[in-house]
Amino acid sequence: MRMCMKAQVPADGATNISDEEWPARLKQMLDMLKPEAAYFFPQDGMRTMMIFFDMEDVSMMPVISNPMFDDVHAKITFSPAMNLDDLMAGLKKAQNNR
Numbered sequence: 001m002r003m004c005m006k007a008q009v010p011a012d013g014a015t016n017i018s019d020e021e022w023p024a025r026l027k028q029m030l031d032m033l034k035p036e037a038a039y040f041f042p043q044d045g046m047r048t049m050m051i052f053f054d055m056e057d058v059s060m061m062p063v064i065s066n067p068m069f070d071d072v073h074a075k076i077t078f079s080p081a082m083n084l085d086d087l088m089a090g091l092k093k094a095q096n097n098r
Contacts, residue, residue, distance in 0.1 A: 002036070003055040004081040005064065007074045008046040025071060029064065052081055 030038060033053040040049045055061075061078060068074040082090065 001055055002081045002083070002086070003053060004079045005051045005053070006048065006077045006079070007051075007068055008043065008048045008076075009068075009072045009074050011042075011046055019071070022071065025067060029067070033064070046075070 030051070033051060035051045035053040037052045038049065039051075040047075042048060055078075065074075065076045065078075068076060
């Protein structure tokens with residue numbers, strides 16, 4: 001299932017984001033997830049990233065999130081996500097179920 005993971009890291013300086021090893025750990029996570037897209041931006045006063053990827057099993061949530069909780073005190077949310085083709089197929093199914 002396509003998922004959107006939003007991770008927000010506090011910008012208060014109390015996190016390990018400036019750790020020289022963090023970029024390598026982030027790249028390792030992205031290599032594991034093979035995201036469809038990954039975006040990085042400031043939001044709500046925090047460093048934010050949104051990663052869209054295929055999650056084959058929900059048991060991957062702790063594998064993905066625990067390092068980010070431990071390393072950079074991230075706030076993480078997972079949400080199912082659709083692309084346009086998924087939405088159109090869903091709308092067609094919804095119309096057929098009326």
